Amino acid sequence: MTIRDVSSKPLQELISLHGRSAVVTGAAWGLGRATARRLAEAGASVLIADLDETKAAATASELSQEFGGAVLSVKMDAGDPDAIIAAADMAVRELGSLDIWINNAGIPSHVPLFELSNAEFDKVQAINLRGTFVGAREAARRMIAAGQGGVIVNVASLAGVNGIAAGQAAYVASKHGVVGLTRQMAIELAPSDIRVLGIAPGVMLTEKTMFLADVGKDMAQATGIPGIGGGRLGRHGSADDIARAILFCASDMSMFMTGSTLLVDGGVLA
Ligand SMILES: NC(=O)c1ccc[n+]([C@@H]2O[C@H](COP(=O)([O-])OP(=O)(O)OC[C@H]3O[C@@H](n4cnc5c(N)ncnc54)[C@H](O)[C@@H]3O)[C@@H](O)[C@H]2O)c1
Numbered sequence: 514m515t516i517r518d519v520s521s522k523p524l525q526e527l528i529s530l531h532g533r534s535a536v537v538t539g540a541a542w543g544l545g546r547a548t549a550r551r552l553a554e555a556g557a558s559v560l561i562a563d564l565d566e567t568k569a570a571a572t573a574s575e576l577s578q579e580f581g582g583a584v585l586s587v588k589m590d591a592g593d594p595d596a597i598i599a600a601a602d603m604a605v606r607e608l609g610s611l612d613i614w615i616n617n618a619g620i621p622s623h624v625p626l627f628e629l630s631n632a633e634f635d636k637v638q639a640i641n642l643r644g645t646f647v648g649a650r651e652a653a654r655r656m657i658a659a660g661q662g663g664v665i666v667n668v669a670s671l672a673g674v675n676g677i678a679a680g681q682a683a684y685v686a687s688k689h690g691v692v693g694l695t696r697q698m699a700i701e702l703a704p705s706d707i708r709v710l711g712i713a714p715g716v717m718l719t720e721k722t723m724f725l726a727d728v729g730k731d732m733a734q735a736t737g738i739p740g741i742g743g744g745r746l747g748r749h750g751s752a753d754d755i756a757r758a759i760l761f762c763a764s765d766m767s768m769f770m771t772g773s774t775l776l777v778d779g780g781v782l783a
Pocket residue numbers: 538539540541542543544545562563564565589590591592617618619620621640668669670671713714715716717718719720721722725
């Protein structure tokens with residue numbers, strides 16, 4: 514297949530997700546929640562797949578009230594391949610299609626190298642990296658069966674393109690894996706009109722990551738990258754700074770892009 518040329522389409526149509534269905538993993542809270550919100554605002558039906566069942570249901574109900582579209586939720590552990598498969602099946606069954614899959618669920622890990630156990634290392638890879646792989650594979654299977662193409666967006670990190678502060682070996686390895694997987698899956702899925710993009714957030718403050726304001730300062734000292742503390746553009750990133758970039762990737766606005774990971778880091782690595 515050949516990816517469509519959308520050059521003649523009006524802007525509102527390019528950014529619109531009306532008639533499309535999206536799964537966002539880890540969207541009960543934080544960046545995922547903000548992403549589900551922008552996708553719903555753009556007209557997509559959304560399935561929030563998150564370990565936190567109660568908060569996922571509350572977020573789904575809030576978004577569906579705010580935008581009037583279908584926003585559903587399901588309990589899903591990104592470390593459990595069967596749960597990911599069940600969420601993908603649910604999206605097709607309940608939303609009618611699966612056009613967009615956002616691999617956002619991820620966990621941090623702050624353990625110094627020589628205290629980092631094999632079990633902790635494996636846990637971080639199972640959720641952050643294997644969860645992304647299984648999510649993308651299962652989404653792509655269903656997109657190919659439907660024959661309409663699709664978009665997969667993987668949330669990596671600044672830690673997916675650079676080493677960061679001490680204690681981040683498991684996390685940095687998992688996020689570098691996500692960036693590599695994004696490149697490779699883009700190559701393998703291009704013939705099926707499935708685009709695969711990555712987003713690499715810098716330090717974004719959310720309900721659960723306010724502590725990063727201080728971690729950022731530590732990282733700035735440890736890495737010698739001043740902007741990592743939120744200084745380059747005068748503030749830390751917000752969840753919506755990421756959500757808008759993901760909407761760009763998920764929509765036809767980014768039609769000629771695949772395989773790349775976009776830094777959304779407030780200029781940290783500039
Ligand atoms: N916030 C940042 O500064 C930042 C920076 C770079 C990358 N990221 C990445 O962005 C993504 C979202 O981060 P965030 O800051 O919004 O985190 P967060 O902790 O605020 O939210 C994570 C969400 O994922 C869910 N979750 C946790 N473990 C899960 C699992 N095993 N299965 C399914 N859902 C699970 C949580 O319930 C929550 O809803 C992660 O992949 C993270 O690594 C965040």
